[in-house]
Amino acid sequence: MTDPTSDVDEGKARECAVCGDPIDGPGHRVITWIEDDSVRTVHVCSPTCEAAYER
Numbered sequence: 455m456t457d458p459t460s461d462v463d464e465g466k467a468r469e470c471a472v473c474g475d476p477i478d479g480p481g482h483r484v485i486t487w488i489e490d491d492s493v494r495t496v497h498v499c500s501p502t503c504e505a506a507y508e509r
């Protein structure tokens with residue numbers, strides 16, 4: 455099964471785009487949006503960081 459969000463190197467730990475903590479566990483959120491005709495993807499560690507992230 456292919457993960458459609460796996461656009462980063464496998465084995466490289468993701469960091470939260472807001473607080474910089476390593477992302478693990480169920481709080482992981484993925485924010486996607488369209489900008490300049492391309493898909494932007496950001497990973498955050500929790501709903502709190504998701505709300506705090508400014509595009």
Ligand SMILES: [Zn+2]
Nearest residue numbers: 470473499503
């Ligand atoms: Zn965070």
